[in-house]
Amino acid sequence: AQTVTQSQPEMSVQEAETVTLSCTYDTSESDYYLFWYKQPPSRQMILVIRQEAYKQQNATENRFSVNFQKAAKSFSLKISDSQLGDAAMYFCAYRSASLGETSGSRLTFGEGTQLTVNP
Amino acid sequence: DTGVSQDPRHKITKRGQNVTFRCDPISEHNRLYWYRQTLGQGPEFLTYFQNEAQLEKSRLLSDRFSAERPKGSFSTLEIQRTEQGDSAMYLCASSVPPNNSPLHFGNGTRLTVT
Numbered sequence: 001a002q003t004v005t006q007s008q009p010e011m012s013v014q015e016a017e018t019v020t021l022s023c024t025y026d027t028s029e030s031d032y033y034l035f036w037y038k039q040p041p042s043r044q045m046i047l048v049i050r051q052e053a054y055k056q057q058n059a060t061e062n063r064f065s066v067n068f069q070k071a072a073k074s075f076s077l078k079i080s081d082s083q084l085g086d087a088a089m090y091f092c093a094y095r096s097a098s099l100g101e102t103s104g105s106r107l108t109f110g111e112g113t114q115l116t117v118n119p
Numbered sequence: 120d121t122g123v124s125q126d127p128r129h130k131i132t133k134r135g136q137n138v139t140f141r142c143d144p145i146s147e148h149n150r151l152y153w154y155r156q157t158l159g160q161g162p163e164f165l166t167y168f169q170n171e172a173q174l175e176k177s178r179l180l181s182d183r184f185s186a187e188r189p190k191g192s193f194s195t196l197e198i199q200r201t202e203q204g205d206s207a208m209y210l211c212a213s214s215v216p217p218n219n220s221p222l223h224f225g226n227g228t229r230l231t232v233t
Contacts, residue, residue, distance in 0.1 A: 045162070097218055
């Protein structure tokens, strides 16, 4: 079974600064997808960024980028120019790329990192 | 696209009572998921539907839990004989294939068992 580990329960960053959230995962599969989700206090989970394991290039979405190290099974999220609205719980998640309809469709989440942005 | 809708937002019940939650996914999404989230933790997978078929169930889904998606549209999650340990946020999500498509989550139903 796949596992996802986020070793930083809490992180803080000054507004306009850069912060990196860590995530490691364990899998025996070679093809999979990785995601970062954000959960603000309103509780609705929102996709931040995703990465296909077969792609060597790191994904980027505006101020958000990832550092994907497949051999190390590491998938960190970098937030540049942090804003007050970035304050939330961030979850790293894994999903198999298996084509089977009954397997691999679930997302497996890490424990989360609570990000505080200080003005 | 009105997003994933869950009802109710909050439910307080006494131990031993039955509760039922409803989820309306995004209309064109054929995949539907239920997750449970306790405070300060990541969501834990409960079950997955493709159209009306329940294709995967977690070991977390004890015999007291049952989920349905009768017409492949909305879904219900029922908990019978609730226990205090069932207190959690129950999240519903929907998506389309393939597996790199994101899950779209609802706001959740917060269950408190007293």
